[in-house]
Amino acid sequence: MLMHAPQALYIHIPFCTNKCYYCDFNSYLVKGQPVDQYLAALEKEMEQTAAVLPPEVIHTVFVGGGTPTVLTPPQMERFLAMVKRYFPLDEQAEFSMEANPGTTDLEKLKVMYEGGVNRLSFGVQSFDNGLLERIGRIHNVDDVYQSIANARSVGFHNISIDLMFGLPGQTVEKLDESVSRALELALPHYSLYGLKVEENTLFHHLYERNELPLPHEDDELAMYMLLIERLKAAGYKHYEISNFAKAGHESRHNTVYWHNEPYYGLGAGAHGYAKGERHINIKGVQPYIEAAQLRLPRLETNQVTEAEAIEDFMMVGLRMLDGVRNADFAAQFDGRQIEDYFAEVLQKLLAEGLLERIGDERSAAVGYKLTARGVPLGNEVFGAFLTV
Ligand code: SF4
Numbered sequence: 001m002l003m004h005a006p007q008a009l010y011i012h013i014p015f016c017t018n019k020c021y022y023c024d025f026n027s028y029l030v031k032g033q034p035v036d037q038y039l040a041a042l043e044k045e046m047e048q049t050a051a052v053l054p055p056e057v058i059h060t061v062f063v064g065g066g067t068p069t070v071l072t073p074p075q076m077e078r079f080l081a082m083v084k085r086y087f088p089l090d091e092q093a094e095f096s097m098e099a100n101p102g103t104t105d106l107e108k109l110k111v112m113y114e115g116g117v118n119r120l121s122f123g124v125q126s127f128d129n130g131l132l133e134r135i136g137r138i139h140n141v142d143d144v145y146q147s148i149a150n151a152r153s154v155g156f157h158n159i160s161i162d163l164m165f166g167l168p169g170q171t172v173e174k175l176d177e178s179v180s181r182a183l184e185l186a187l188p189h190y191s192l193y194g195l196k197v198e199e200n201t202l203f204h205h206l207y208e209r210n211e212l213p214l215p216h217e218d219d220e221l222a223m224y225m226l227l228i229e230r231l232k233a234a235g236y237k238h239y240e241i242s243n244f245a246k247a248g249h250e251s252r253h254n255t256v257y258w259h260n261e262p263y264y265g266l267g268a269g270a271h272g273y274a275k276g277e278r279h280i281n282i283k284g285v286q287p288y289i290e291a292a293q294l295r296l297p298r299l300e301t302n303q304v305t306e307a308e309a310i311e312d313f314m315m316v317g318l319r320m321l322d323g324v325r326n327a328d329f330a331a332q333f334d335g336r337q338i339e340d341y342f343a344e345v346l347q348k349l350l351a352e353g354l355l356e357r358i359g360d361e362r363s364a365a366v367g368y369k370l371t372a373r374g375v376p377l378g379n380e381v382f383g384a385f386l387t388v
Helices: 035-052 073-086 106-114 129-134 141-154 172-184 202-208 217-233 252-258 285-294 306-317 326-332 338-351 375-387
Strands: 008-013 058-065 089-099 119-125 159-165 189-194 237-240 243-245 264-266 271-274 277-281 298-303 355-358 367-370
Touching: 008 073, 008 252, 035 073, 035 264, 035 285, 058 252, 073 106, 089 252, 106 141, 119 141, 141 159, 159 172, 159 217, 172 217, 189 217, 217 237, 217 375, 252 306, 264 277, 306 326, 306 338, 306 375, 326 338, 326 367, 338 355, 338 367, 338 375, 367 375
Parallel strands: 008 058, 008 264, 058 089, 089 119, 119 159, 159 189
Antiparallel strands: 189 243, 237 243, 264 271, 271 277, 277 298, 355 367
């Protein structure tokens, strides 16, 4: 297992202007929340983290939520300054922040840009106002165009948007239109997620009452295949199950997760992975604030066994369409090979045409990756590695 200090940093801002109907993320309505106290608690956590596990150099930062862009410009400035105070960023570091259209005016974007953020990930979800309303988003399509124009005007070029498919009432044709409008923006990166109905959401409640008209699963598959086809035809590399990029614009931060490498995780409900341990922070805002005054605000910390780390390596690594390589496996697990653990599973998945070998058929495999047939069946493939 990799035991060096993490070179990636995730920070969670758990506030949103509203709660989307499908969302089970750790997020709370910002109105009336003690945002300044939360930032003070975050600073405490940064200070304690830097003392316990001193960062050497940070190559990627990702600020997620929630909606980090609900911070006011002064709060944003304060927040970005503290990140740099405790975490030495590499000059070329990728610094991403999630942003919601409608929460990013010019003034805030300038503060973000000047504070070091150099990549934006906009939660757009759809270019259909009716669908946006139906899933509880507060923005409309005009807000999307305005936010992206604002971002570009202050200097952001590395911009990604999220789109969703499998939404209630969505058709393949409607999705096709959204994709056309998304591609007209000529952004370097797109993330495309299928709706999952999670417990404790309004959508789950409606689903239980049979009041959520989800597309048929054949249509959902057709949507995913359409997305792949449209994005590839427009020159984007399908580099991860849900992500497409122009060359050189792959998310470096998320690639850390997919390579099963360590990362700092700070903020309410954040997960982190370092020195063979995974932790989850306390989720509630007030309990997090109180705990951070006294100690690292952990909800739980677990030692990752080697068997778990090996499973994780395969399950997250195969999400990358370039696949997993024996050389990387050997670097994390004392020179061993993937086949030492998974000979039988690999054989089965190869025979089913869901995986293919990377490298020459006649010599030892360099690694393994999903086949075109395996991509839409990814979850089945990843699950097969849980058998150790
Ligand atoms: S904006 Fe994002 S985090 Fe906030 S409620 Fe909607 S989906 Fe959840």
